[in-house]
Amino acid sequence: MTAVRTVAPHTAGGTPVLELQNVHSYYGQIEALKGLNMTVNEGEIVALIGGNGAGKTTTLRTISGMMKPKTGSVTYLGQNVTGVPSHQLIGRGMAHVPEGRRIFPQMTVRENLEVGAYTVNDKAAINARIEEGFELFPRLRERESQLGGTMSGGEQQMLAIARALMIAPKVLLLDEPSMGLSPLFVENIFSIIERLNKERGTTILLVEQNASMALAIADRAYVLQTGEIKLSGNAQDIARDETVRKAYLGDE
Amino acid sequence: MTQIRMTQVAPTAPSAPLLDVQHLTKSFGGLTAVNDVTFQVPERRIISVIGPNGAGKTTFFNLITGIYAPDRGTVNLAGRSLVGLRPDQVVEAGISRTFQNIRLFPSMTAEENIMLGRGVRLRGGFWDSVLHTARFQKDEEEARNTARLMLDFVGLSKWRGELSTNLPYGDQRKLEIARALATTPKLILLDEPAAGMNPRETEDLKALIRAIRDELGVTVVLIEHDMRLVMTLSENITVLNYGSKLAEGLPHEIRNNPEVMTAYLGSGAAAGNYGKEAR
Amino acid sequence: MPSSPADFFGPGSAPGAAYAAGERKETMDINTVLTILAQVFVGGLSLGVLYAIIALGYTMVYGVLQLINFAHSEVFITGGVVAYFVFEALKESPMNGLLKLLIAALAAMAVSGGLNVLIERLAYRPIRGAQRLVPLITAIGVSLILQDLLRLIVGLRGLFDLSVTLPQGFADPITKVGGVNISVLNLQVKDIILIVVAGLMLIGLNLLVNHTRLGRAIRAVAHDRQTSGLMGIDSNRIISLTFLIGGALGGLGGAMFAMKYQALNAYSGMVPGIKAFTAAVLGGIGNIPGAVLGGLVLGWLETLLGTIDLFQVVPGLGWLKYITSDYKDLGAFLALLLILFFKPAGLLGKATTEKV
Amino acid sequence: ATTVKIATISPLSGSSSNLGLQIKNGAQLAVNEYKAEFAKLGMNLSLVAYDDQADPATGTAAARRVVADKNVLAVVGTLNTGVAIPASQALSTSKVAMVSPANTGTKVTDRGLKNMNRICARDDAQGPAGADFMVSTLKVKKVYVINDKTPYGEGLSGEAEKRLKAKGVQIVQSEGVAAEERDFTAIITKIQTLKPDAIYFGGLYGQIGPFAQQLRAKGVQVPLIGGDGMDSDELAKLAGAQGANNIYFTTVAPPLDSVPAAKTMAGNFKKAFGSDVQGYGIMGYDSAKVVLQGILDAAKKNGNKAPSRAQVETAIRSGTFGNLLTGTVQFDKNGDRKAGKMYVIAIKNAQRSTAGQVNVLRK
Amino acid sequence: MTILPTSPAPFKTRGQGADRTWPLLAYSALTAALLVFLRDVVADGPLRLLQPVLFGAFLLSLLFAYQWKAAGWAKTLVYALGIVFVLPYMGQHNTSYFDLVIQMLIFAALALGLNIVVGLAGLLDLGYIAFFAVGAYLWGIFGSPQFGEITGNAAFAAGVNPALFWLFIPLAVAAAALVGVLIGLPVLKLKGDYLAIVTLGLGEVIRIFANNLGVTNGPQGIDAIQSAPVPWLDNIAKSLGFSEDQYRLFFLYLLVLVVIGIVVVVNQRLDRSKIGRSWIAIREDEVAAQAMGVPLLRTKLLAFATGASFAGAMGVIFAAKQAFIDPKSFDYFQSIGVLSMVILGGMGNIAGVMVGAVVVTLLNLMVLPTISEVMQAQFPNINQNLDPSKYQRLIFGLVLVFMMLYRPEGLVPSERRKAEMHGGDGPAPDSLTADNLNEGGNIGGHLSDGSAETLSPGQATRDDERTGSEK
Ligand SMILES: Nc1ncnc2c1ncn2[C@@H]1O[C@H](COP(=O)(O)OP(=O)(O)OP(=O)(O)O)[C@@H](O)[C@H]1O
């Protein structure tokens, strides 16, 4: 593993809720994660940025149990959850908005939300949360009984986020939530993320191509390159980093 | 790269638009996704279509390319009506496209994907293939040549024999563009070509789109939410909102249009520094 | 030997005979026509609901895995064989007939359901995610294996065709309902049982799939197992459960088949299996009311086509004599074709246009 | 020692396997008895049994395997006329003689193949016999005719129908139903509407059993008549207690009580195979004996060496075979048995009894 | 065969690795010698069980000649020796070899035809055998006494002039293609499993017609079907020592070789043309294919008709070889059988599909019957229920299931498919929790997406198409 450059000491957050230790994940022969170490503390927004194919999505997949790392460990809320399948993690308060939205196209908007609440048994809570989702994304209320598959790209993105919120997650993994959203709505999404974090204390791990905005709301950030952490530290510091600006923020 | 200048566009009078869309309308159940949109694209332009999520942009493309049949309205390409044509006939007429969600043929190589695209311009038929006629040989050669040129053009030569599904995301987008170009379109429609790309890659894409217009002479219409790209690349912008045309104009006009700002752009933070306009 | 020929005919015989002794009447009276149609209705209903029950099993499995479970024919007829053994074992028992049937049905459901789960575990689960034709071929393979195994089990008792002895009264004709003579309908007690069972089945299953958490989970898993996992759904459990339900439905169908026909062998599942699948497609596969509707349409159509040559005596319909019962299957498939031509997603299936 | 084989082709699996097994076991018994005699001539005799599944294509495939095995000199089989026709054709170019214990269809021998012989009567005798029985004993006026669409069923019911019509009986309906069909709802509806005095069904027990059961359950009690395809113990079982009543059929295989000579054979059969011999077991046994004696005759002419197939073919067609359970066998120029017998069997309350006997002679 | 003639990596093209000219020659010579010289040793008794083994080993040499990297002359030698010498020689010695080989080639052609429809164009056709029936009945009706019976004309007592056989082959090709188009027109707008069930139904419709019509002689089938008279060939056969009853097979053997050669070439050429690419494109993504200029209906019809025409031609030959046909030879089980050949062998790959046909036919017509005959001979009183020949379905079923479990890409997979299924960068099972990522189907090939169809799949879509996929 190449040395991790640290821009500034980590801000002392709360207790760690997520910890990755020396994680190696593979697609067949391809090593997508090459010994990843990473921590997300309670109440933080952590941004994960990097170019195409850097392994951001793979990292989230590995955390949420969609993939099992070949070696290394994932710790969630103090417990080793390496290789625990996702459906068990969801019950423990982790939510993941996957890349590409993955809503259920043959279910209505409402049904998509109800499925999101699969692990919730309290009928009243479910309805309340659907209501909250509609509040956040009024478009969804308008389209309550439209089939998910016929929603526009951006509408599907909203649905995917609302669906993940149905379990009132402790930890939320977001994979490029702003992809395909209008500029106005991108702002909206980021403010929603911030509010979730501030008002509900939801811990957030955010993967974004829109690095400048992600860094603007994040507490800390990791920069990933070809499966390895190249840089980590305070978000503002990273945003100011010369190489980062060049490579990911599009500055010439 | 002049050897790939291959546009077949007949020199139309500069006044006549290449694409002429009049009063295009489409509803799904109670929802009018595209509402009475009139839209014209002069030849050799780069035009952007923007608008909030669900505004009807993709549907608009689908109507032009024959994937959906419009409820009302006309679509003309260089004076020829396209309404009622099947998608494959639309391609033949000269409009090609890419998809918001990449749709390559995964088990074909990059080269084959492009050769497939070229198919619409090949004249050989069933018996030519079976009997390996001269025409067949010529066709194959042409298809392969096109593939080579196009891969070169979009900078994917190294992936020629690779299955398309194995390409990195950004390269898949470019391959889709190459495939669309292989049909020798007069007009190419790009649906969110920069989605999922980081700013660096978006810059490359910008150059590619310019080259499509400048070097190949193909007119470009694109849908995009990345304002950096839109504002610096397009010569004209059309804004859709709730299916209807909200505004139309030069990038700086659109950027400063208050209606567009409330409906779509917001404070501008998300769009960042839009950069300088093209030209 | 009974004294008069009239004694030979059961309650269902038509009132106005179309033929007088020795010579042929050239027309048919309206009573006869109505009687025949009523019999077709009832006969088709009884056949149709049987198809429906089997079709529901197909639809369940198809719904969750998009797999045409070719082995369902055998899972289903296994239920029939189980029912046969139960009836055989309880032949001498003084137990109430309905209780016997209940035991037979439950046993059939348990065995077929278990079998289906087992098949899923051993044959389908390991290849999940393989391309579409792989599970299809596997299913065909499983179907062939089961056919021979069933034949072996039955054959070791020295039998090929099984003849089911039903409890007393099951095969009795129903002649009167509330004082009205309905004997012409040709109804038997077992038909009523069959229809009631199917009705309950439809209602229960519809509730289950469309209005419960489990139903939603099934649909979610059907579409995208990975994402279902992210919703907290254990897709393996859901799939097993679906196979259990589908298999149990098959078993029930088998028990009903045994009751209805009282005759079956190891290969008896194939034809009704294909018909039931056709019914499922006809109704819109994956759609529960659709499966039932498809079954009924098929049942009626078949019965009608099987009897339609009776109407050849009606003036102008002489050509009907060519439509003998040989063509009843043909009718079923042509109907399928016709319906799908106009409704490509089946009678109740929603044609969803793809969002590009 | 040279290897000499004879083969049986008959359904060993599927719906008519009960009869097919009888043929095979009967032939096996005969082979066992002849082993010693063949051994004396330095020939090692054995039987190969092929399963035709009552399916013509399968039977033809079996015939081709027989052809390919040069040690097989002749065939006993088949059960089904539909199988016999193409199978004997396939055997004929290679001059493999075939002796059928059960094929009653007229076309079987009418084609004049040199290799095809049968020791049973023909349907143009059997159909009329059934018709006569219906008219004179059952006194029917209107008959509903069904066939199973096999060459046998169609042929037999056609012959019966012809005779019925000739005797002034009205045929209210004549139709086919696929041999695999087990759902008779539509047909029974039609029967109830048309009210025939009797039903004639040209088909096999595996189908007619369930038909009888369903028919009776719907309350139709008129007599059900058919041919030798119903001649199986299984029929009554499949028809059920209620259904196995008022059923009659003609058959070309002897009922046990009509062949006193079969006692010992029946005992041996039971000992060897654990099941009771039926009519077609006896016919299979006799057919095999015809074949084996034919081979011995041919061998004698061939200097006590294993004969060629062609020699066996001629020996069988021209020989006279005595010492059989069903009397002496001689074939006419088409391979039909010159003198045979037929029987009428009645089933009442699941009990079968012999209701009549007919002698058949061919010039 | 490389499907992708110009593509360099990542495909391992056939014949890479060390040159195996000598091992090939050695193997072929050995297996051929064993087959020929041991033929009498294994002719009887339990040793017969070796027959299929020896024969299979020999057939394998033909496959090796195709697959291994070896000198061209060596390959040609192996083919020539096998096809010109060994097979006819064995056929002469034991007619069932002839029969078997012809049947294998007939099925191979069928499988190649179906491969176009299912393997290339991705149209699941479960009624394919209907086209075979069209060809078979066409010749069956005209080329047999049945024609005399229909016309009541004594001149046709044995059917039309058998020399017309030559005319009926192209006629059957045309007729089958026409039926393919007629069937295809209404059904090809259906997708996925709807198409499957409707084709199954239509296949049955054709069978039901054959079963009920007068011209087809119903379930009784058609008998005494003639073959073309080729006296000069008969003379050759005679001088080569074939017996009279083998002349017909000798002729059909040669004919079938020619036809299969044509079929293979056509298949190969189409596969590597614009048409082949269009088929594959349709298979993978109809919407995109159409949006790239592929006319859906026409392209699908072409697949249907091409596949059908192969079956039609072979139908004529089949009828002539069997001399007897009946509707049961064309039931849906046969369609399934051909489909399983395609998939067992390796869908999309010409060699694979042929291997599939050979293996399945060998299994059904030689291995199982031989085992059964040996068992019968060894244990004459074996319980009928334990006779192995009764377990053809069981054994075949087991073969299918195990193949699908352990080698889903087929015996000789197409490079394309292999790349899809275990794609170079597809997930190795151990790198994933076996039951999640692995099955979403989004990885290692889009086709592998089991969850692809929607719940009401009149219109099928792939989920990653709807939801915006990453890879
Ligand atoms: N399904 C897959 N099969 C094979 N390789 C894959 C798959 N998904 C990702 N990879 C490879 O793994 C590496 C990391 O991919 P990953 O998707 O995690 O990147 P990312 O950072 O999320 O990129 P992007 O910004 O494009 O989403 C890349 O090299 C990619 O090619």
Ligand SMILES: Nc1ncnc2c1ncn2[C@@H]1O[C@H](COP(=O)(O)OP(=O)(O)OP(=O)(O)O)[C@@H](O)[C@H]1O
């Ligand atoms: N097949 C359909 N059935 C029903 N509604 C549809 C269908 N296709 C599109 N819509 C609706 O039409 C509207 C326009 O959709 P469209 O995909 O054109 O939006 P868009 O402008 O491309 O949005 P985005 O930027 O989010 O991709 C949306 O509200 C969508 O939900």
Ligand SMILES: CC(C)C[C@H](N)C(=O)O
């Ligand atoms: C014994 C019967 C079932 C056979 C019948 N006689 C036939 O020739 O087909």
Ligand SMILES: [Mg+2]
């Ligand atoms: Mg990613």
Ligand SMILES: [Mg+2]
């Ligand atoms: Mg869009």
